[in-house]
Amino acid sequence: xxxxxxxxxxxxxxxxxxxxxxxxxxxxxxxxxxxxxxxxxxxxxxxxxxxxxxxxxxxxxxxxxxxxxxxxxxxxxxxxxxxxxxxxxxxxxxxxxxxxxxxxxxxxxxxxxxxxxxxxxxxxxxxxxxxxxxxxxxxxxxxxxxxxxxxxxxxxxxxxxxxxxxxxxxxxxxxxxxxxxxxxxxxxxxxxxxxxxxxxxxxxxxxxxxxxxxxxxxxxxxxxxxxxxxxxxxxxxxxxxxxxxxxxxxxxxxxxxxxxxxxxxxxxxxxxxxxxxxxxxxxxxxxxxxxxxxxxxxxxxxxxxxxxxxxxxxxxxxxxxxxxxxxxxxxxxxxxx
Amino acid sequence: xxxxxxxxxxxxxxxxxxxxxxxxxxxxxxxxxxxxxxxxxxxxxxxxxxxxxxxxxxxxxxxxxxxxxxxxxxxxxxxxxxxxxxxxxxxxxxxxxxxxxxxxxxxxxxxxxxxxxxxxxxxxxxxxxxxxxxxxxxxxxxxxxxxxxxxxxxxxxxxxxxxxxxxxxxxxxxxxxxxxxx
Numbered sequence: 373x374x375x376x377x378x379x380x381x382x383x384x385x386x387x388x389x390x391x392x393x394x395x396x397x398x399x400x401x402x403x404x405x406x407x408x409x410x411x412x413x414x415x416x417x418x419x420x421x422x423x424x425x426x427x428x429x430x431x432x433x434x435x436x437x438x439x440x441x442x443x444x445x446x447x448x449x450x451x452x453x454x455x456x457x458x459x460x461x462x463x464x465x466x467x468x469x470x471x472x473x474x475x476x477x478x479x480x481x482x483x484x485x486x487x488x489x490x491x492x493x494x495x496x497x498x499x500x501x502x503x504x505x506x507x508x509x510x511x512x513x514x515x516x517x518x519x520x521x522x523x524x525x526x527x528x529x530x531x532x533x534x535x536x537x538x539x540x541x542x543x544x545x546x547x548x549x550x551x552x553x554x555x556x557x558x559x560x561x562x563x564x565x566x567x568x569x570x571x572x573x574x575x576x577x578x579x580x581x582x583x584x585x586x587x588x589x590x591x592x593x594x595x596x597x598x599x600x601x602x603x604x605x606x607x608x609x610x611x612x613x614x615x616x617x618x619x620x621x622x623x624x625x626x627x628x629x630x631x632x633x634x635x636x637x638x639x640x641x642x643x644x645x646x647x648x649x650x651x652x653x654x655x656x657x658x659x660x661x662x663x664x665x666x667x668x669x670x671x672x673x674x675x676x677x678x679x680x681x682x683x684x685x686x687x688x689x690x691x692x693x694x695x696x697x698x699x700x701x702x703x704x705x706x707x708x709x
Numbered sequence: 710x711x712x713x714x715x716x717x718x719x720x721x722x723x724x725x726x727x728x729x730x731x732x733x734x735x736x737x738x739x740x741x742x743x744x745x746x747x748x749x750x751x752x753x754x755x756x757x758x759x760x761x762x763x764x765x766x767x768x769x770x771x772x773x774x775x776x777x778x779x780x781x782x783x784x785x786x787x788x789x790x791x792x793x794x795x796x797x798x799x800x801x802x803x804x805x806x807x808x809x810x811x812x813x814x815x816x817x818x819x820x821x822x823x824x825x826x827x828x829x830x831x832x833x834x835x836x837x838x839x840x841x842x843x844x845x846x847x848x849x850x851x852x853x854x855x856x857x858x859x860x861x862x863x864x865x866x867x868x869x870x871x872x873x874x875x876x877x878x879x880x881x882x883x884x885x886x887x888x889x890x891x
Contacts (some may be wrong), residue, residue: 579747591750605749643886646747646789661747663787670788684790685890686747 404654406557407466407473407631413445413550420460421447427454427539434548441480441516441550448484450546451539458549459534461497466556466631467529472699473631474652477504477533478520478553483512488537488545492519495532503531507538516550525699558699559633559652560585566701567665573702575662582659583635583647584619585697585704591662594645597709602645607690610637610645618707619693624679626692633697633704636678637690646686648678649697656681735762736806738799743873744792745887752878755799761872765796768865769809772816775857791890794869811866813891816858863891 413421423431429451437444449456466473477494487509494504504524510517535549567582568574576589586592595601595613602613614637615621622634634650648658656675659665667674669681679689696705739756756762793812807819860866870887873879879887 593748610748640790642882644746644749659747660787660789660792661744661751662742663744663792666787668786670790672786684788685886686789 404559404634404650404652405627406555406559406652407464407629408556409462409465409552409554411460411552412442413440413447413552414443417445417447421458422460423447423449423456423458425449425451425454425456428452429454429456429537429539429544431456431458439482439548441482441548446548446550448546448548449535449537450484450544451537452544453539453541455491455536455538457534457536459493459495459532460552462531462533462554464526464529464531464554464556465629466558467526468696468705471558471696471705472525472703473556473558474523474699475526475554475556476521476523478518478555479533479535479549480516480551481510481519481535482514482516482548482550483510484546484548485512486543486545487512488547489540490519490547491534491536491538492521493532493534493536494521494524494526495534496528497530497532498528510547516548556631557652558631559650559697560699560701561652562655562657562665562667563701564657564665564667567659574664577659577702578661579645579647579659580708582657582665583649584695584706584708585633585649585702586706586708587702588709590709592708594708597707605639605642605645607637607639607688610639611690611693614693619695622692622694624692626694628694632694634692635695636692638678638683638686639688639690640685641688643685645690646683648675648681649695652699735759735766736798736800737762739765740797740799741869741872742795742797743870743879743887744795745790745883747789752873752883754873754876754878756872765868768868769816769818769858772858772860772865775815775859791887794866796869811860811869813863813866814860816860816865818856818858820854820856 411420417435418433425431429449431447431449434440434446434448435444439448440446447458449458464473464475477492479492481490489507489509492506492508493502495501496503503526504521506519506521508519533552533554537545537547539545566573567577572589573587576591577587578591580592580594581588593601594610595616598616600613600616602609611621620632636648636656638646646658646660648656650656655667656678657665657667669675670684671682673682675681698704737757737759739762741754741756743752745751756765793810796809796811798806798808805820807821810817810819870879870884874884
């Protein structure tokens, strides 16, 4: 007889997601969201999740709500020898060729009647090698326990996420499996030492380079890469030039569906333009020209909101844009020069 | 090679004149950049006339050293808008001077960490570890990587701005912007 626990309601599902993202370290103090896939095992359970085993063991799709962590469904896997597993393909939406996406997977597991050794695996489906592997021994305490991988960078869009119970060769051990979350983030963190080298990188990469997180060593200008460089310093002219480079206008509250990074344009009319970028922690940073990248405004305060920061003579706030950034400093993918 | 890489040498002669009895090697090219834009390229000009270089050198060497208290008052984070003027050494023949940053009354001379500077630092560390007093440190130990001078009347900054206007890289509109932010 399995331990019985009532299914949880939707509020608990949402609460668990918030806790999961915060644990990942991508939790933002500002409105910024990483790409998140959440699978609570309720939709297309049997076609999405595949059971497997080698040796003595197996698995069961459970839909009664008696054993699930959330709502009705979960999967029960058990093994005596070899291993038993349940897994599914996950498409990492922010990924495209060459893009580094910091990714982490989370899942809830509940041992049944005995301690159990499990693998939480992220697998390259072509080579069938591990991209990430977390091996843990869970203590049988009657509760679902959160297991997470380390942060990994998948160099492909599709990965196979799997939980395996490792048989001990003598007795049967098992777990209930529920509530997978995968979080991917290609937005960089604030790492000023990369940009502030007091040499080539610092002197030849300006605010446009920094906000797009792309080192070109050319003091990049909006529109130059596409032959549509601005001809005057105005909101309309610089915005239009940036759009020609592939940047996408957006709003303060919008969240990119494919993990793009939010940047902001401000104007000193007739004088100059400037860009900020929102980092992975939700705060804003910038690089004033050939000087150092910094996380503070003209008053020396950290920047929660570029619209209200002390921007000196850059008094006009032009708006927000999305850029195809990268988790690695200087490796952004916007078409700038 | 990047143009800025050549700048490391330029500050050396100024420092050498004031802290070392050895004959310094004067730079033969100084790159002057007005730090005022974030997105647009900053106004830049180069000084190669030996007489102008000597004049600039003399102006810097004539400035008194700044006090520790005054140095502590210097803002140490980058800001938007006019941030001063940086003079970088473009000459490989004078390898000790890196750059001079001029902002209002504050003048910061940055030396490149060359063999002489490293030797001086090692000597200073040795003296310190032996328990000698600070006054016992040799003159060479005074060649610190960064040195602050004070220009009470902002004469050096105004001189460089004047040179920029004469070179045609600073028009009236930009000059007004600088003046409003000084």
